[in-house]
Amino acid sequence: MHTAKHIEIDEEPKRGRGWLIALAVVVVAAALGFGGYLFWLQRDVVVYLNGEPVEIRFRSTFADICDKAGVVPEAGDLYSITDQLITDGGGEPYTVQLDGRELSEKECASVIVEGEESFTVVNGDDVTEGSEVVERETAPRLVPADGLGAVTFVSQWGTSGLSRYRVGSVSGEEVLEEVVQEPGDCVLSSVNPVPSDGQALVCLTFDDGPSSYTADVLCILEEKHAVATFFALGSSVAGWSDMIQQLENAGCEVLSHTMNHQDNYAISSEDTYRETVDAFDALRDYAGVYTTVIRPPYGNWNNNCWISARGTVSASVIWTIDSRDWELPGADAIVKNCTSNVGNGDIILMHDGGGDRSQDIEALPRIIDELHKQGYRLVTLSELMDSDYRIPDEIASQYAPMPEGCSWPTELAE
Numbered sequence: 511m512h513t514a515k516h517i518e519i520d521e522e523p524k525r526g527r528g529w530l531i532a533l534a535v536v537v538v539a540a541a542l543g544f545g546g547y548l549f550w551l552q553r554d555v556v557v558y559l560n561g562e563p564v565e566i567r568f569r570s571t572f573a574d575i576c577d578k579a580g581v582v583p584e585a586g587d588l589y590s591i592t593d594q595l596i597t598d599g600g601g602e603p604y605t606v607q608l609d610g611r612e613l614s615e616k617e618c619a620s621v622i623v624e625g626e627e628s629f630t631v632v633n634g635d636d637v638t639e640g641s642e643v644v645e646r647e648t649a650p651r652l653v654p655a656d657g658l659g660a661v662t663f664v665s666q667w668g669t670s671g672l673s674r675y676r677v678g679s680v681s682g683e684e685v686l687e688e689v690v691q692e693p694g695d696c697v698l699s700s701v702n703p704v705p706s707d708g709q710a711l712v713c714l715t716f717d718d719g720p721s722s723y724t725a726d727v728l729c730i731l732e733e734k735h736a737v738a739t740f741f742a743l744g745s746s747v748a749g750w751s752d753m754i755q756q757l758e759n760a761g762c763e764v765l766s767h768t769m770n771h772q773d774n775y776a777i778s779s780e781d782t783y784r785e786t787v788d789a790f791d792a793l794r795d796y797a798g799v800y801t802t803v804i805r806p807p808y809g810n811w812n813n814n815c816w817i818s819a820r821g822t823v824s825a826s827v828i829w830t831i832d833s834r835d836w837e838l839p840g841a842d843a844i845v846k847n848c849t850s851n852v853g854n855g856d857i858i859l860m861h862d863g864g865g866d867r868s869q870d871i872e873a874l875p876r877i878i879d880e881l882h883k884q885g886y887r888l889v890t891l892s893e894l895m896d897s898d899y900r901i902p903d904e905i906a907s908q909y910a911p912m913p914e915g916c917s918w919p920t921e922l923a924e
């Protein structure tokens with residue numbers, strides 16, 4: 511009993527040391543284990559990228575793998591319908607598969623590898639932008655006249671064509687897909703009128719009026735049983751509408767000399783259009799004269815002017831004989847200029863406005879007498895044009911608006 515008691519007492523310190531040893535062993539083991547764990551975490555593993563092994567630190571990311579392997583996954587590019595690059599990387603995105611399963615972008619970003627994973631990267635395809643097909647009318651082209659005569663006119667009106675275009679939805683590029691209908695050219699012709707059937711015709715023309723001289727001109731014409739053609743300034747029409755009416759009642763003709771006598775070579779295309787249209791409107795609204803014929807100031811009217819007028823003009827008429835009355839050379843010189851070298855179909859330029867026209871008034875009776883003596887009949891411009899078979903009847907009528915269904919050129923034919 512006593513002994514047992516002694517032994518019990520003796521064993522107490524032994525048991526305490528055992529605990530300490532066990533604790534030490536556990537601590538050492540834990541330290542070793544933790545160290546081993548740390549070492550284990552730092553180890554390299556092998557993964558596969560597009561079938562190639564890549565040695566990489568355990569728990570690396572997909573981006574780390576790509577860096578290590580020198581692989582840059584690329585999205586495709588976005589191209590326009592004419593193959594111009596629009597956006598680098600704007601095409602199909604690249605895809606990444608992990609062990610045969612496609613990863614979302616988010617999944618791909620959160621991948622942590624442990625080894626033996628197999629990644630497949632497929633670069634994105636290039637993409638062509640979307641597009642739509644639109645149909646659009648195409649303007650006819652203007653075919654200029656061969657040479658320059660005194661009368662230039664539309665011998666054939668143009669018609670619109672129809673074409674299909676593919677339009678890029680991002681770039682806005684347009685590519686012609688199909689010409690459904692070719693436009694019909696607008697064609698100009700230019701002639702010096704030649705009366706047919708043996709007629710001997712001359713046309714007297716007066717520019718820059720009406721003015722206070724116009725009544726005198728009309729009086730002489732009526733006295734001599736002659737007619738003439740007056741190219742009136744649109745800006746003067748409102749104040750002289752009665753005079754214009756008298757001219758027409760006497761069998762004379764009133765056409766347009768544009769609105770404000772601008773030089774069409776010196777003004778904008780828009781201004782040429784306005785100068786032309788405003789004068790036609792003034793003649794119609796104030797004097798009841800319907801015409802689509804102009805005499806351009808200074809005779810300046812070229813193919814660009816034709817385009818600028820947008821189909822409002824059917825004929826542009828200059829002259830074949832210049833009286834040179836604007837030099838105020840005296841009545842004798844004006845008579846000589848107008849009568850000494852006249853041929854059949856001539857168009858003579860005189861003035862009934864724009865300054866002192868007393869020399870014209872003095873010369874006019876002698877001019878008419880002399881032309882009559884030479885066997886010419888004095889006619890209006892429409893009668894002269896009508897006498898030439900090359901000029902269509904509706905153009906010769908001096909009022910030939912562009913027919914319904916036709917359209918005007920926006921550029922010259924090459």
Ligand SMILES: [Zn+2]
Pocket residue numbers: 717718767771807808
């Ligand atoms: Zn003039």
